[in-house]
Amino acid sequence: MIEATEIESVLGQKIASDTDQLEGPIQSHGCPGRLFKHYAPLVQNIELVSPESLADAWHADAALLLRESLAVALLEQLGPRQFKNARIEALPDEPEGFSQRLYAALYRLEMAGPSRLLIEKIPKAAVAWTAISDRLHRAASAD
Secondary structure, eight states, rough: OOOOHHHHHHHHHEEEEEETTTTTTTHHHHSSSGSSSSSOOOOOOOEEEOOOHHHHHHTTTTTEEEEHHHHHHOOOHHHHHTTTOOOOEESSSSHHHHHHHHHHHHHHHHHOOOEEEEEEEEOOTTTTGHHHHHHHHHHHHHO
């Protein structure tokens, strides 16, 4: 591996580190993924809820984020949602697709301006979902 000092000696000048130009929490903690609260939500009321709670809230005025299979099942069972502006984001059932689309989905939901955001709680037994579950718990944390 080539060290930064070796590059500096070839260039004849000091090179900036990753955090030299950064301000705020990223600079003091090194990288945002190491912060307790990685995602900074705009919606103040975010809850991780069971599929049963999502079914109970299907006709409530809340934004919903859940897996596609649950969204389809709830739509078939309960019909269309009643509130015009009650947004729903259905993400892929597999962890890779879910994680790739997670933050864009959260952003779209937040831009709709809901007072409450309900997110399907990922089963703890699913090892492949561990990182996603961690991010969702951080998003829903009050701290």
